[in-house]
Amino acid sequence: MLEAVGLRKVFKKNVAVDDINLYLEEGESVGLLGPNGAGKSTAISMISTLMDPTSGDVKWNGENVLKKPNKIRNVLGVVPQDIALYPELSAYENLKFFGKLYGLKGKELELKITSVLDIVGLEERKNEQVSKYSGGMKRRINIAVALIHDPQIIIMDEPTVGIDPQSRNHILEMVRRLNTEKGMTVLYTSHYMEEVERLCDRIYIMDHGKVIATGTKQELISILSSEETVLLTLDQSKQSFTERMKNLDGVLQVIENDTSLKLIVPKGSRLLGSIFNIAESEEVQIVSANIQVPTLEDVFLHLTGRKLRD
Amino acid sequence: MLPFLKKDMTVLVRDRTELLVLLLMPLILTVILGFALRGMMAGDIGDLDLRVAVVMEDDADAGVEQIIDDLESAGATIDRDSLTDSLSEAEPIQIYQSAFESGDLAEMLTVEYVSKSEAQDALEEEEVAAVLTFPDEFTYDVLQKGILDEGDGGEITIQHGTENQFLSTIFEDVVVQITEQFNMELAISQIVGEDAIAMMEQQPNSNLGGLESVTDQDPLSSIQYYAFGMAVMFALYVASTISSKAYLENHYHVFHRIILSGQHPLKYLLGKVGSTTILVFLQMMFLITIASTFLSGFTIRGMEQWAGVGLITILFAFCVGTIAALLTAVSMRGESEVISNIFSFGIVSILAFVGGSFFPTSQISSVISEIGNWVPNGIALNAFLQWTQGLSLQFITPLLWKLVGLSVLFLCISLLVFPGKKVG
Ligand SMILES: Nc1ncnc2c1ncn2[C@@H]1O[C@H](COP(=O)(O)OP(=O)(O)O)[C@@H](O)[C@H]1O
Ligand SMILES: [Mg+2]
Numbered sequence: 001m002l003e004a005v006g007l008r009k010v011f012k013k014n015v016a017v018d019d020i021n022l023y024l025e026e027g028e029s030v031g032l033l034g035p036n037g038a039g040k041s042t043a044i045s046m047i048s049t050l051m052d053p054t055s056g057d058v059k060w061n062g063e064n065v066l067k068k069p070n071k072i073r074n075v076l077g078v079v080p081q082d083i084a085l086y087p088e089l090s091a092y093e094n095l096k097f098f099g100k101l102y103g104l105k106g107k108e109l110e111l112k113i114t115s116v117l118d119i120v121g122l123e124e125r126k127n128e129q130v131s132k133y134s135g136g137m138k139r140r141i142n143i144a145v146a147l148i149h150d151p152q153i154i155i156m157d158e159p160t161v162g163i164d165p166q167s168r169n170h171i172l173e174m175v176r177r178l179n180t181e182k183g184m185t186v187l188y189t190s191h192y193m194e195e196v197e198r199l200c201d202r203i204y205i206m207d208h209g210k211v212i213a214t215g216t217k218q219e220l221i222s223i224l225s226s227e228e229t230v231l232l233t234l235d236q237s238k239q240s241f242t243e244r245m246k247n248l249d250g251v252l253q254v255i256e257n258d259t260s261l262k263l264i265v266p267k268g269s270r271l272l273g274s275i276f277n278i279a280e281s282e283e284v285q286i287v288s289a290n291i292q293v294p295t296l297e298d299v300f301l302h303l304t305g306r307k308l309r310d
Numbered sequence: 311m312l313p314f315l316k317k318d319m320t321v322l323v324r325d326r327t328e329l330l331v332l333l334l335m336p337l338i339l340t341v342i343l344g345f346a347l348r349g350m351m352a353g354d355i356g357d358l359d360l361r362v363a364v365v366m367e368d369d370a371d372a373g374v375e376q377i378i379d380d381l382e383s384a385g386a387t388i389d390r391d392s393l394t395d396s397l398s399e400a401e402p403i404q405i406y407q408s409a410f411e412s413g414d415l416a417e418m419l420t421v422e423y424v425s426k427s428e429a430q431d432a433l434e435e436e437e438v439a440a441v442l443t444f445p446d447e448f449t450y451d452v453l454q455k456g457i458l459d460e461g462d463g464g465e466i467t468i469q470h471g472t473e474n475q476f477l478s479t480i481f482e483d484v485v486v487q488i489t490e491q492f493n494m495e496l497a498i499s500q501i502v503g504e505d506a507i508a509m510m511e512q513q514p515n516s517n518l519g520g521l522e523s524v525t526d527q528d529p530l531s532s533i534q535y536y537a538f539g540m541a542v543m544f545a546l547y548v549a550s551t552i553s554s555k556a557y558l559e560n561h562y563h564v565f566h567r568i569i570l571s572g573q574h575p576l577k578y579l580l581g582k583v584g585s586t587t588i589l590v591f592l593q594m595m596f597l598i599t600i601a602s603t604f605l606s607g608f609t610i611r612g613m614e615q616w617a618g619v620g621l622i623t624i625l626f627a628f629c630v631g632t633i634a635a636l637l638t639a640v641s642m643r644g645e646s647e648v649i650s651n652i653f654s655f656g657i658v659s660i661l662a663f664v665g666g667s668f669f670p671t672s673q674i675s676s677v678i679s680e681i682g683n684w685v686p687n688g689i690a691l692n693a694f695l696q697w698t699q700g701l702s703l704q705f706i707t708p709l710l711w712k713l714v715g716l717s718v719l720f721l722c723i724s725l726l727v728f729p730g731k732k733v734g
Binding site: 045048049050070073074076078080081082083084085086088089093097098100101102129145146149 | 313316317320321324325561562563564566567568569570571572573
C-alpha cells in the first residue's frame with residue numbers, strides 16, 4: 001500500500017498542497033480530481049519522491065520512503081503532465097534510453113520495448129522521431145516510457161490533456177486494461193470528471209491544495225442525494241429572471257450559462273410551477289426543463305461553489 | 311553513463327541547423343576572414359613586428375687578432391694578412407647579423423644596436439621583446455673553441471621581456487637555429503676542411519642567409535590562424551547547445567524520469583561533460599582535417615604534429631565539456647535558460663575576441679592579450695599556433711596545464727551548483 005500522510009507543500013507563501021491524506025491499495029484505481037492549480041501535480045511529485053514535502057510522510061508498505069526513495073522508485077511508473085521525452089529521438093530510442101536507465105538490456109529490453117509499444121499501439125511508427133508525432137501519439141509514448149520497467153503502480157498526471165477525443169478514448173481504454181487485466185495500481189489525475197468517473201474505483205477531489213471530498217463515485221454523489229438539479233433552457237438570458245430564481249424559496253444555488261440555468265434544489269421540492277409563473281411574468285420562454293441526477297461536476301460545484309473547468 | 315553519452319550525442323546530431331552552424335560556419339568564416347585579412351599575417355610574420363635590442367660588448371676584430379696571436383705563439387707559420395681576411399669574413403657575429411638581415415626574417419625583425427643600459431630600459435618599457443647580448447670576448451671564445459678546441463666556446467644570452475612572451479620565444483628559436491647551423495658548419499669544417507663549408511655555401515638550402523622562417527616551418531598564414539581561431543570559438547557553442555538541451559530536459563521533466571529510474575544525478579552531469587568532450591573533439595578534428603585537406607595555407611606536418619594537435623584538442627574539448635557542465639548546473643539550479651542564452655549570444659563572442667579568434671590581440675592591447683592567455687579558447691589557440699609553427703613541447707606544456715587547471719575549476723564549481731537529487 002502506498003500512502004501519503006499529512007502531506008503539505010509550501011512554496012514561499014503559497015500553500016500548494018495543504019495537509020492531504022491519500023492511500024492506494026494494491027490493484028486499485030484511484031482518481032485525483034481537481035481544477036487547474038488545485039495542487040494535484042505538486043501532490044504527485046511528492047508521492048513519487050521527486051519533491052520533498054514541507055511536512056508529512058510518504059509510506060510504501062508502512063515504510064517511510066522519503067529518505068530511501070530508491071525503495072519505491074523501481075515499482076513506480078510516473079507519467080508526467082508534460083511530454084517528458086526527447087523529441088529528436090524516435091519512440092524506440094526513447095524507450096531504449098529509459099529502459100537502459102532501469103538496467104534493462106539486450107533481449108529483455110527489446111522484448112519489453114515491443115510489449116509496451118504494443119500496449120500503446122505505436123509499434124508501426126516506432127522509428128519515427130517523436131517530434132513528428134501527433135499530440136495523441138506523443139501522449140501515448142509518454143505513457144509507454146513509464147511502463148518500460150513493468151511498474152506495480154502507475155501515477156498519471158493529466159495524461160489526456162489537449163488531445164483529440166479518439167486518442168483520449170484510446171488512452172482511457174488502455175489505462176482501464178492496465179488496471180483490470182494487468183492488475184496495475186493506478187493513480188489517475190485529471191480535471192475531467194468523466195475520465196475519473198469512468199476509470200476510478202475511488203476518487204479524491206482536490207481544491208486549493210486540500211482534499212475536499214473522498215469516496216467511491218456513489219458515495220460522492222450521495223453527498224448530493226438530498227438535492228437535485230433543474231436544468232432550464234431559455235430563449236434569452238435575462239438578468240431579472242435569474243435574480244428572481246436566486247431569490248426563489250427552496251432554490252439553493254443558481255449557475256448561469258448563457259441561455260441555460262442550472263438550479264440546485266432540495267430533492268422532491270415541487271418548484272416547476274412557480275418557475276413557470278415567474279418566467280411568464282418576466283416574459284421569458286422556457287424552451288426545455290429537465291430534472292437531473294447529480295454528477296461529480298455537481299458535487300464539485302456544491303463543495304466549492306465553482307465549476308471544475310474554467 | 312554510456313546511455314547518457316549516446317543520448318546527448320544523438321540528440322545534438324539530429325539537430326540539423328545546429329549541426330550546420332557548428333560545422334559549416336567555422337569553415338566559412340575561416341575562408342572569409344583568412345582571405346580578407348591575408349597580408350595581416352600572410353606568409354610573413356613581418357607584421358608581427360618583432361623588435362629586439364642587441365648589446366654588443368664584444369670587439370670582433372680584436373678577437374680575430376687575438377686568436378691569430380695565439381696561433382703564432384703556438385708556433386704555427388701563417389700568412390697573417392690573409393688569415394685575418396678570411397677569419398673576418400667568418401666572424402660568428404656577422405653570421406648572426408647577416409641572418410637577421412636576410413629575407414623574411416629582415417621583414418619581421420627590427421634589430422637595434424644599443425648599450426646595455428639602453429637595452430634594459432627598452433625591455434622594461436616593452437619597446438623590445440627581447441635583448442640579445444654578445445658578451446666581451448665572444449668572438450675570441452668561439453674561435454678559440456672552433457680552431458684550437460680550447461676553452462668553453464662563446465655564450466650569448468637572450469633576455470625575455472615579461473610581455474610578448476610569444477614573440478620573444480620566436481626570437482629565441484631564431485637565435486638557437488642560427489647557432490646550431492653555425493656549430494654544425496664549424497664541426498664539419500674541422501672534420502673535412504674548408505672544402506665542406508665552401509660546398510655548403512653553394513647550396514642555398516644550407517645557407518644561413520636563406521633561412522626561410524623563424525622555425526623552419528611555413529610562415530604562419532592567416533588561413534592557419536583563423537582555422538584554429540574559428541575552431542576554438544565554435545567549440546564553445548557546443549557547450550551552450552548541450553546546456554540549453556539540458557534546460558529543456560529539466561523543464562519538460564525528462565530529468566525527473568532520469569531521477570525516478572534510480573540513476574545517480576551526477577552521472578547525468580558527467581554525461582554532459584563526456585558527450586560535450588566527444589562532440590567537440592569530433593567537431594574540431596573535422597574542421598582541422600577539412601582545413602588541412604582543402605585550404606592551402608593550412609599545414610600540419612607529420613605524425614608528431616598531428617599527435618600534438620590531437621592532444622591539445624582533447625584537453626580543450628574536455629575543458630569545454632566542463633563548461634557545458636557548469637552551464638547545465640547553473641541553468642538547472644536557476645530553472646532558467648537565460649545562462650545558456652547569455653553564453654551563446656554574448657560570452658562566446660567576448661571569449662573569442664579576447665582569446666584572439668578574430669585577430670591577434672597582442673596587436674591592440676597587452677591587457678586584452680593577457681586576459682586572452684587565461685581563457686580556455688585563447689590558451690588552446692596559442693597552443694595550436696605555437697605547436698604547428700614548430701615550437702617545442704616545452705612551450706606548449708604550460709598551456710596544456712592551464713587548460714587542465716581551468717577544467718578542474720569549472721568541474722568543481724558545477725558540482726557545487728548542481729541541484730542534485732531532489733527538484734523543486
Ligand atoms: N515549483 C513551484 N514553485 C512555486 N509555486 C508552484 C510550483 N509548482 C506549483 N506551484 C503552485 O502551486 C499550486 C498548485 O500547482 P499544481 O500542483 O501544478 O496544480 P495542478 O497540478 O492541480 O494544476 C499553484 O498555485 C502553482 O502556481
Ligand atoms: Mg498539474
